[in-house]
Amino acid sequence: MTTRAIGQLTHLLEVERAALLKGDFETVGALIPQKEVLATQFEGAGAAELRLLASALARNSTLFATAREGVGTILTTLNQQRAARTTLSSYDSSGKATQISQPKRGTERRF
Structure with a gap:
């Protein structure tokens, strides 16, 4: 690997980190291609050059893992909000958890 290529890859890793x-x-x-x-x-x-690249790759790998966790958390929250709009959780007189669902809305026809 030439010094120029190492410099370019290091720069790309910095751009990736910022993104x-x-x-x-x-x-x-x-940046993938x-x-x-x-x-x-x-x-x-x-x-020494490979250690520098390994350090930058490890740092970006940690950021990727954190971003993946964040996206997963967002998806979970959105799914919970969607479920909250259609279903209500409550307890019956004996203390058991129950789900109260709204019927799906269809087209209402009046003649």
Whole structure:
């Protein structure tokens, strides 16, 4: 891997980090082809250069995991809100939890 290629990959990882911190997943996705090309050029890289790249990759990997958790939390919250609009949880006289559902609305016809 040439010094120029290492510099380019390091720069791309910094751009990716900034995009992850902003939640700009379009930019993250657009960087993938460039990263794939540069990732094939590791031949001749020194140990110090590889440690620098490994550190940047580990940092971005942590950000990816955190972003994935955040998206999962958002999906869970949205599903709970959707369920709350259609179903009401309550307790009956014996203390058992019950679900009170709204019937699905259809077209009302009046003649």
